[in-house]
Amino acid sequence: MKRKILLPFLVSLLLLLLAPAGAVExxxxxxxxxxxxxxxxxxxxxxxxRTWGEQxxxxxxxxxxxxxxxxxxxxxxYICFRAIGKTLGxxxxxxxxxxxxxxxxxxxxxxxxNEEVMAAIGLALSQSLNVHDPESGIITxxxxxxxxxxxxxxxxxxxxx
Amino acid sequence: xxxxxxFVQQNLAEFWSYSGFANVTFGNVAMILVGLLFLFLAxxxxxxxxxxxxxxxxxxxxxxxxxxxxxVGIYEEGSVLNTLYQGVKxxxxxxxxxxxxxxxxxxxxxxxxxxxxxxxAAAQFGIFGAYMVSLLLGFAPHEAASIAIxxxxxxxxxxxxxxxxxxxxxxxxxxxxxxxxxxxxxIQPPIMRLLTTKKERLIRMKPARHVRQSEKILxxxxxxxxxxxxxxxxxxxxxxxxxxxxxxxxxxTNRLSKTASGAMTDIVxxxxxxxxxxxxxxTTFLTPATLxxxxxxxxxxxxxxxxxxxxVKIFNLVLPKDKKLNPLIGNAGVSAVPMAARISxxxxxxxxxxxxxxxxxxxPNVAGVIGSAVAAGVLxxxxx
Numbered sequence: 108m109k110r111k112i113l114l115p116f117l118v119s120l121l122l123l124l125l126a127p128a129g130a131v132e133x134x135x136x137x138x139x140x141x142x143x144x145x146x147x148x149x150x151x152x153x154x155x156x157r158t159w160g161e162q163x164x165x166x167x168x169x170x171x172x173x174x175x176x177x178x179x180x181x182x183x184x185y186i187c188f189r190a191i192g193k194t195l196g197x198x199x200x201x202x203x204x205x206x207x208x209x210x211x212x213x214x215x216x217x218x219x220x221n222e223e224v225m226a227a228i229g230l231a232l233s234q235s236l237n238v239h240d241p242e243s244g245i246i247t248x249x250x251x252x253x254x255x256x257x258x259x260x261x262x263x264x265x266x267x268x
Numbered sequence: 269x270x271x272x273x274x275f276v277q278q279n280l281a282e283f284w285s286y287s288g289f290a291n292v293t294f295g296n297v298a299m300i301l302v303g304l305l306f307l308f309l310a311x312x313x314x315x316x317x318x319x320x321x322x323x324x325x326x327x328x329x330x331x332x333x334x335x336x337x338x339x340v341g342i343y344e345e346g347s348v349l350n351t352l353y354q355g356v357k358x359x360x361x362x363x364x365x366x367x368x369x370x371x372x373x374x375x376x377x378x379x380x381x382x383x384x385x386x387x388x389a390a391a392q393f394g395i396f397g398a399y400m401v402s403l404l405l406g407f408a409p410h411e412a413a414s415i416a417i418x419x420x421x422x423x424x425x426x427x428x429x430x431x432x433x434x435x436x437x438x439x440x441x442x443x444x445x446x447x448x449x450x451x452x453x454x455i456q457p458p459i460m461r462l463l464t465t466k467k468e469r470l471i472r473m474k475p476a477r478h479v480r481q482s483e484k485i486l487x488x489x490x491x492x493x494x495x496x497x498x499x500x501x502x503x504x505x506x507x508x509x510x511x512x513x514x515x516x517x518x519x520x521t522n523r524l525s526k527t528a529s530g531a532m533t534d535i536v537x538x539x540x541x542x543x544x545x546x547x548x549x550x551t552t553f554l555t556p557a558t559l560x561x562x563x564x565x566x567x568x569x570x571x572x573x574x575x576x577x578x579x580v581k582i583f584n585l586v587l588p589k590d591k592k593l594n595p596l597i598g599n600a601g602v603s604a605v606p607m608a609a610r611i612s613x614x615x616x617x618x619x620x621x622x623x624x625x626x627x628x629x630x631x632p633n634v635a636g637v638i639g640s641a642v643a644a645g646v647l648x649x650x651x652x
Contacts, residue, residue, distance in 0.1 A: 169409070176498065
């Protein structure tokens with residue numbers, strides 16, 4: 108496993124070292140003539156890109172601000188759903204929907220034995236996945252004559268009237 | 269008679285000049301080999317076949333040599349491939365895929381244990397770690413952002429952001445993102461084992477509480493309003509994700525939900541994968557920058573896994589003893605649904621066969637999808 112994970116890393120690193128260095132501003136953008144001919148144009152704001160490049164050459168400000176915003180967005184969701192979970196957790200059980208039987212709508216958390224549920228799921232999976240043993244596809248039962256089905260034993264070769 | 273032979277000869281020569289044999293370059297051959305490798309990995313090894321087969325075949329189509337001006341190339345105005353490519357270029361396909369993801373995803377695990385959202389947020393550090401390294405390697409900020417989003421482990425998000433910021437790198441970034449997503453089972457487990465002790469791997473988490481249907485219906489509505497008020501630039505992705513989820517959970521649009529999660533997602537996946545593959549023409553793909561993108565993509569995945577697992581360990585320091593999280597679920601914050609959650613489960617079961625981490629790991633896993641879309645929105649807001 109260690110070899111598997113190290114291999115792409117080392118190959119990439121080696122190729123990276125061997126690859127010729129690009130321009131400082133952009134190592135990926137194709138030459139202007141080629142760009143006009145075949146490649147779609149970036150929608151990034153050149154002024155913003157230049158400012159970020161100058162003001163934040165290491166990317167630390169961007170990383171700190173962006174991570175803070177990502178955390179803020181998900182933190183707000185966390186707080187909101189924590190409150191909703193607590194509020195609804197105290198509320199009485201939901202009414203079953205039209206067409207649902209009360210049993211189907213009953214909360215699954217109500218005194219469910221986890222081991223029994225797991226056993227039921229395991230059994231269902233086993234029955235669904237292991238339908239049959241793998242077969243070779245070769246018929247091993249060969250026709251075999253016995254006294255019960257043998258023509259020689261059951262019929263006279265020269266029946267008499 | 270002589271004129272006839274000259275006429276035939278001229279036409280055959282002209283036909284030859286249009287053929288692939290006359291126009292082939294080393295780059296075309298190399299890219300066709302790359303396409304074949306993708307098809308081999310997908311068909312023989314089963315690596316993300318739903319994506320790598322369309323991408324791999326698209327690479328073959330995009331690198332068949334031809335003479336410019338015949339309106340067959342993906343970058344030639346008016347060609348069929350160019351028409352399909354408009355959806356990639358203008359960012360139409362990724363939101364449609366997000367609609368399907370929303371209609372497929374059950375957010376119960378996250379709603380039942382909302383603190384998993386923070387784990388999903390922490391794993392997004394992979395994006396910004398890779399952003400800093402990309403700048404160090406000489407990429408411009410908008411290119412660095414496009415490369416870094418690979419760390420979100422979310423193909424449509426990577427394609428969406430790159431199509432806006434650095435479309436000329438789209439092929440390399442999409443291929444890199446999907447390749448590493450297929451390699452998640454190889455990349456993540458060693459890092460997870462490296463960062464955790466045996467005692468931590470044995471932590472059993474409490475079964476999640478039952479989530480009411482009303483909570484499931486409220487989640488996409490509140491989720492949309494809260495996240496998109498913070499980052500409106502992520503609206504195309506998050507709007508469609510939450511809309512798809514509402515179709516699934518509201519209980520009165522089953523037909524729409526079924527179409528969004530089934531046929532529509534399949535159609536868009538086929539066209540998106542094929543178009544992205546075809547966009548990897550040798551002139552834009554076979555560059556030193558592509559190698560750097562692959563290196564940075566690997567680094568982004570590794571950093572994201574590190575940060576997810578480390579965050580859970582740190583989070584455990586403040587959580588009560590009976591509510592501690594198993595750090596093996598930290599890796600699932602990188603999205604890559606549901607592969608990353610399965611890794612958490614499989615690694616956990618190696619140390620305790622009766623410890624079922626799958627549903628616990630689905631929490632940070634789906635939070636990672638939201639987190640990476642928010643991160644893409646932030647980068648877009650700063651740079652576009």
